[in-house]
Amino acid sequence: MSDERTKRLVWTWSALLLCLTALLPITPAAGAGSGPRNAEGPVPALGRAWPVGLRPLVVHAWDPPPTPYARGHRGVDLSAPAGSPVQAVATGRVSFAGRVAGRGVIAIELTNTGDPPLRTTYEPVRVSVKKGDEVAAGTILGTLEPSPSHCPTACLHWGLRRADTYLNPLSLLPPWLLRRGPSRLLPLS
Numbered sequence: 077m078s079d080e081r082t083k084r085l086v087w088t089w090s091a092l093l094l095c096l097t098a099l100l101p102i103t104p105a106a107g108a109g110s111g112p113r114n115a116e117g118p119v120p121a122l123g124r125a126w127p128v129g130l131r132p133l134v135v136h137a138w139d140p141p142p143t144p145y146a147r148g149h150r151g152v153d154l155s156a157p158a159g160s161p162v163q164a165v166a167t168g169r170v171s172f173a174g175r176v177a178g179r180g181v182i183a184i185e186l187t188n189t190g191d192p193p194l195r196t197t198y199e200p201v202r203v204s205v206k207k208g209d210e211v212a213a214g215t216i217l218g219t220l221e222p223s224p225s226h227c228p229t230a231c232l233h234w235g236l237r238r239a240d241t242y243l244n245p246l247s248l249l250p251p252w253l254l255r256r257g258p259s260r261l262l263p264l265s
Contacts, residue, residue, distance in 0.1 A: 123165040123248040124213030128156035128232050135227050138244040150242040151235030158222035158230040162201050164211040173203045182217050197235040
């Protein structure tokens with residue numbers, strides 16, 4: 077084989093390999109990164125109260141993005157009138173209470189939820205707790221602020237994370253809190 081033909085063959089195969097590589101979908105290796113759908117460990121249903129109201133309307137459901145930086149809804153929006161009390165869903169410690177981008181935000185690290193712990197977030201809230209406060213389920217954290225948002229009416233954005241992985245906050249609530257309809261009394265027996 078001549079040098080010219082060898083160079084052309086190497087160049088052709090290199091170009092073909094480069095084209096095929098570019099056409100392959102790029103996906104992270106199993107276990108790599110912290111995409112929103114791959115949470116470490118299950119989420120315990122340890123919630124004892126809704127963050128607002130008794131059974132608020134879910135205006136916008138959890139819609140995790142397919143990749144960490146893609147579009148998605150990393151929490152749920154719960155309808156409630158501005159001024160409504162916002163309460164902790166479970167026991168924990170306030171890890172952040174302040175303003176972010178002009179909105180009141182509260183983050184709570186939940187007790188006994190592993191390492192790293194689960195963390196709930198609430199916004200927009202007029203904050204009445206401070207960083208380091210221990211809270212129980214039902215503790216008032218503040219009041220819902222009137223804030224322009226993507227909801228048609230006032231709403232609370234409630235989020236859940238473990239480290240950098242977003243999770244469905246509704247998974248914190250046990251079935252008896254998620255059920256619709258009136259309670260029914262059963263005979264004692």
